[in-house]
Amino acid sequence: MHRLSTVLGAAVAVFFFSGLSALADFIPWSYTSSIGPALIPSDGGPSSGINATGVTTSPTFPNSTDGVLLATFAPFGSPSAKFTNSPFNITMTITDQTSGASKDIPLSGFFTGTLNTGGSDLDTKLNKPVAQTVTIGKNEYTVAFGLYTPPSPGKSGSIGANVIVVGSGPPIVPEPASVLLATMGLSALGLRCWWRRKDVSPQA
Numbered sequence: 001m002h003r004l005s006t007v008l009g010a011a012v013a014v015f016f017f018s019g020l021s022a023l024a025d026f027i028p029w030s031y032t033s034s035i036g037p038a039l040i041p042s043d044g045g046p047s048s049g050i051n052a053t054g055v056t057t058s059p060t061f062p063n064s065t066d067g068v069l070l071a072t073f074a075p076f077g078s079p080s081a082k083f084t085n086s087p088f089n090i091t092m093t094i095t096d097q098t099s100g101a102s103k104d105i106p107l108s109g110f111f112t113g114t115l116n117t118g119g120s121d122l123d124t125k126l127n128k129p130v131a132q133t134v135t136i137g138k139n140e141y142t143v144a145f146g147l148y149t150p151p152s153p154g155k156s157g158s159i160g161a162n163v164i165v166v167g168s169g170p171p172i173v174p175e176p177a178s179v180l181l182a183t184m185g186l187s188a189l190g191l192r193c194w195w196r197r198k199d200v201s202p203q204a
Helices: 002-025 176-200
Strands: 029-036 039-042 045-054 067-076 082-096 102-116 123-126 131-136 139-149 157-167
Touching: 029 045, 029 067, 029 157, 039 082, 045 082, 067 082, 082 131, 082 139, 082 157, 102 131, 102 139, 123 139
Parallel strands: none
Antiparallel strands: 029 082, 039 045, 045 067, 067 157, 082 102, 102 123, 131 139, 139 157
């Protein structure tokens, strides 16, 4: 009886608190992004370069470590265009769906390298900070920029970010069924204590 009560109480406690943790981890959010300039010219002038496009349709996510797209880069003009410290600026706007609050997170950098018919050695250099943490509503968002795929002649490239969301709001109230299960677990633990007291009671 002692062992059964102990196992039941522990199992209910694990179920109860792990359930709360799972609920607390689901934090819905969405984002958009803008980039400028929309046309990044090559060293040879505006007849060749890169068309940059942000994300205007707002995707919605739960807490996620998966990368999100921020901008696409479509090359045009000469297939051997050269870029020397050609700057760009990206603004990621995150909306916390729980509170409805939004905040802008900026990123800047520049292109350097060359597009060529065999592929691309076009790289991006990002200005610091490339990882930023902000509080939106009652939740903490950490954005790590990067995830770069270079453009090449006839093929678009992209840049993205990893986003981690940590809740810092009030505790989530458990559902009635969870409360009932937790009460059963406490009752089982109480019963175990009663049996222990009975075992150690002095004999008359």
